[in-house]
Amino acid sequence: MLLNHSTFSMMKNSAPIGIFDSGFGGLTVFKAIADKLPNYDYIYLGDNARSPYGDHSFETVYQYTRECVMWLFERGCELVILACNTASAKALRNIQQLDLPKNYPDRRVLGVIRPTAEVIGNYTSRHHIGIMGTRGTINSNSYPIEINHFFPNTKVHQQSCPIWVPLIENGEHLQPGADYFVAKYVHQLMEQSPEIDCILLACTHYPLLIPKLEKILPDTVKLLSQGEIVANSLADYLTRHPEMEHSLARNARREFYTSGDVTSFNQHATVFLGEDISAKPTYELGNSSR
Known part of the structure; x- marks a missing residue:
């Protein structure tokens, strides 16, 4: 049930920044943002009970993402970052155009695709970019559309990598058994054009595969992950929107929530963040009974 935005009227300097992902991958974006803006x-929310989002329909991803955004709004967040490419591709536009104007005109929800599209053309000299992501992100065609707005002379080549997220979330990504699946998708992408000189890892899980990817790719190909790009974009956004920046709390507090198993989340988060955390359960999302 939607609550009117007036219910959530906040005092100045009291709102946390909400960061949402379907699982663990958004922690790579969270880390970059927290390092940039400490x-x-x-408040980080991972919807692990319903992850991965990559193979779900647009409508399902929108419903799940909307639910999680509203959950963060209820906890005082006035600004939410969708640190998930699939959610950004399949749900962000509807949330921005349908939900916010009607019910939350003073709240903002931002994604990871547009900030990346605004700068990615600066990383290629041959004007051929590779995009590696989940089926949902690739099938949405969001990256070619957005990149074309800013760099119309750049050719975008896409490759879905449906096995990569399960490998990472099961802790198998650095094992020898993962080599075949890492190489398979890289070769399928590079076969599309020998001119590709920049590859975007368009899933926030994928930076954990960089050690393997660097062994496969030639030195002429630059690997680009999104954490630093999104962090720089957010810093710029807050500079340009002082009314939002002034609403944010500055106590350097970090809270982590998951709709899945808390113990599993904490263990995986250590891999993504490089530090121990203690997450809390969200019984309201994903019918979690944990």
Whole structure:
């Protein structure tokens, strides 16, 4: 049930920044943002009970993402970052155009695709970019559409990598058994054009595969992950929107929530963040009974 935005009227400097992902991958974006903007308060939400989002329909991803955004709104977040490419591709536009104007005109929800599209053309000299992502992100065609707005002379080549997220979330990504699946999708992408000189890892899980990817790819190909790009974009956004920046709390607090198993989340988060955390359960999402 939607609640009117007036219900959530906040005092100045009291709102945390919400960061949402379907699972663990958004922690790579969270880490980059927290490193860039360490003084703000953050609430991270992983919808692990319903992850991965990559193979779900547009409508399902929209419903799940909307639910999680509203959950973060209820906890005082006035600004939410969708640190998930699939959610950004399949749900962000509807949330921005349908939900916010009607019910939350003072709240903002931002994604990871547009900030990346705005700068990615600066990383290629041959004007051929490779995009590696989940089926949902690739099938949405969001990256070619957005990149074309900013770099119309750049050719975008896409490759879905449906096995990569399960490998990473099961802790198998650095094992020898993962080599075949890493190489398979890289070769399928590079076969599309020998001119590709920049590859975007368009899933926030994929940076954990960089050690394997660097062994396969030639030195002439630059690997690009999104954490630093999104962090720089957010810093710029807050500079340009002082009314939002002034609403944010600055106590350097970090809270982590998951709709899945808390013990599993904490263990995986250590891999993504490089530090121990203690997450809390969200019984309201994903019918979690944990």
